[in-house]
Amino acid sequence: MNRNSSSAKTLRRVLGELEGQKHLVVLSFLLALASVAGTLFVPILVGRAIDEIVGPGQVDFGALGRIGMQIAATAAVVALSQWLMNIINNKITFCVTREVRQKAFAHLQTLPLSYLDAHPSGEIVSRMISDTEQFADGLLLGFTQLFTGVLTIAGTLGFMLSLDWRITLVVVVLTPLSLFAAKFIATRTYDMFKLQSKTLGEQTALVGEMLDGERVVQAFSRERQAVEAFDEINGRLKKYTLRATFFSSLTNPVTRFVNSIVYACVALTGALVAVTGGITVGGLSVFLSYANQYAKPFNDISGVVTELQNAMACAGRVFELIDEPSETADAPDAMTLDHADGRVALENVSFRYVPDRPLIETLNVSVQPGERVAIVGPTGCGKTTLINLLMRFYDVNGGEIRVSGEKITNLTRRSLRQNFGMVLQDT
Template sequence: MADRILTEEEKAAQERRGAAGGAQRGGPPHMRLGQPTEKSQNFGPSARRLLGLMAPDKVLVWAAMAFALVSVALTALGPKILGRATDLIFSGLFSKQIPANVTQEQAVEGMRAQGETKLADMLAAMEHIRPGQGVDFTAVRNVLLLALALYAVSSLLSWTQARIIVRVVNTAVYRLRRDVQAKLGRLPLSYFDSQPRGELLSRVTNDIDNIAQSLQQTLSQLLTSALTVIAMLAMMFYVSPLLAIIALVTIPISIGITAFIGKRSQVKFVQQWKSTGEVNSIVEESFTGHELVKVFGRRDEVGARFQAVNEELRDATFGAQFISGLIMPMMMFVGNLNYVIIAVVGGLRVASGSMSIGDVQAFIQYSRQFTQPLTQVASMANLMQSGVASAERVFEVLDAPEQTPDPAHPETLVDPHGRVSFEDVSFSYTPDRPLIEHLNLCVEPGQTVAIVGPTGAGKTTLVNLIMRFYEVDGGRITLDGKDITDLTRDNLRSQIGMVLQDTWLFGGTIRDNIAYGRPDASEEDILEAARATYVDRFVHSLPEGYDTVLDSEAGNISAGEKQLLTIARAFISDPALLILDEATSSVDTRTELLVQQAMANLRQDRTSFVIAHRLSTIRDADLILVMEDGRIVEQGSHAELLERGGAFARLYAAQFAGALTEDAEAGQGAVPRGVPVH
């Protein structure tokens, strides 16, 4: 029941958009809300909104932060403990050079007396001096075992934290996909008319996949890196405030470099994913209509268009990766510069006895572990920028204006009869171009109403309004006396069956495709619908009968057989109101007779709206509406309208002009009765 009908006006608008923009962009401003922006939103708000997706799992997030905090704290103790082992080894080497009967103080005084002031200062600052004994390997072993235990526990906690983050991210992305899917169901038809399908698919698939990848690869590392920076900074101040201040000079430099480069790469990443959507759109259009592309010789044009967009994608991708890739080497340069300064100053302080060599070693480790997270964050900048750019595109879909919600206390159609009434209805796709104005029409239950007229007259718009694919601008439409806006869309559309000009079947068995109209249908119901619509005739010629599996394009059955299946699907739904959109225009004459008979069976005791282009197919309609420019200019039976010699008679004569000319040339001179000849 939810199949959509594309109006002639929309088709013409899409053709204009395709000619103008290649990617079918355009339309009024309110219809362009879902398209990619040339400039991104601010990185901060978008990133915060992206992280907000994990709010429902905040308990797990806090647990992951706790594990990360303990893990980083244990890691931060490691260099200090290893520095103690270095001090033990270094002190042991000095101890071995001192005679056993000489104390540490005496050795220091002796060195000063010999002019070895720096060595004396170093020896005076040392702990664990044991004259004549050498290195205490037992103490060194105990220190190393303690460091090993700390690092082992830290690694286990880090692994646990990473596992929790992966679970949280996957759950958040699952919810995002669910929300996008639900959002698509609440968007008005005008939104989809303004979006190339490939572009929208790219947002729903590629962009969400990129968000998942970006979060999984960066979130855990970002959390650990932030805590590591804080822990290392605290330990650096604990070991040596002077060296810590020197190391802090590199922070504003690092932040400045990251901000400067990141701001320029973000624009490139937005362009990259915009171009990705355009490439997908072109590929989807080209493969969907590849037969038309070949028939009309447009392969070179399509190829050139693809080449141009593909080059834009290549240039944007290269620019994004190259610019964001500059962050890593720049940060490494700053880190190495910081390392050299700390090594020089630390060496001087060891020589003066202000620090032990173990503390210098620990501080150098801290400084490397301090700059390493900053470097890692910088190296992940391209992933973060790419993920946020994709998130912005998905958020644009989630923020698009939705269709009018169903009423809070809706009425319900229980046993509808199919009386449809248009009461002073007005509608336009754009405010400056009215289409339907002050239309009044009443269709009684069981009547068959045919709607004819030139392209763009508003025929399909009329039935789209009944389906509430669009909302009326003025007046109202009632079904059995109830305003359709007082009903839920599901309740309204469950009473309506449709057979479109373009058949739609899904990959599955013939039985499943028929039962799609009523999922709870029994086997007997399916067979009854198949017999009534002549599906049963060709099914028995198939190898698996009703269990024959149709592929995604239903290429293993003919076009007429596809159409009969769609009629069977509408038949089994047992609708009160039936909409037929030129269901026989794409089939052969023999199959057309079967389809018409099937539709005649389907229309029995139902109110039917038939959009007709072949005027010969609507002779038996109870009422024919002739539309021009959104107005009903004539209405009546087939014979009455021909006798009037008005708009319908002119359409009928124009449709048979070719046949009249051929008959006249053959000398037959046959003219359909009732057709005026001028």
């Protein structure tokens, strides 16, 4: 699956997670709309105030007072809307994050032992903790800045069109420059953030393994190899982080440079139109204010895009965990083993963890009630594997295992495992 389709799939999953918070999303949108409308209305009021100042002794203080009160009321509405919107956005973000983390943890309980054996515990912890935190940060930025930014761009264009279509045309023609710059850089950050997130998981896994197995490391004098392994992962993490930071740091200054060009062109065009009487001084002031407000969301969005790329990469890793196949379900007609009588039989059992590396071949064992059997052998000969097969943490590749005369595949896993008393070697 290529990068674009993977990113699009992750985005659809994120939007799907928002379904449960749909009413809050709508409310946040309405508050953002009120905030943007109020913010864009203030420059119009300021422009009217400027037009009221005709010259010395000709200032309409009454009109200025009324306009000042309107500005104050509008600013109050904007402040209240933004405050409520921030509260709601935080609630949406952390509710979604909680649900995703709960899904991941609940699904973890259903994963087969083969998945847990194949993936270091530190990597799984990194996905559930670190990646979900990064996802939450990106989602919150998306609501607080991306949401408002898009509305601001659309609203500003509408207000500018109502003032003068010629100056607006200059803005529209130059806008693709800013979009192209942001797009060009953002497409190069996704891969680096994904590699960064993956390598961070490897580092967390290695540190966790070293802490759990420090006695073994010291007993076999493997300290130097452990440090070398950490240095190798740490070096890759540094490389990917620097590259991701380099590309993401380009976005904001490049878009600011392009937007400065847009502002200069708007100022020049507006001045020419004002000289010919096509627009008042107050109207030009409004337009210049809008040119700034039009450019600001692009700067904000360009900064948010890199964070969103990182958030999408982290969300993809969490969803990969959630999408892992669960342990094979019990057969529909599986029986419950209430009390085992002690008979255990392995008949021509064959098993391999890796398809081309057989571990157990045609093993036959019969244990009668009351017998005690000790299985001894060197590390890696299959002692733990036999326990895994008996308790159906893994299924055999050939042959069958019977407990109390019944095939264990015909029994529910829960009832089968309840009849075993397992004492782990770490106990």
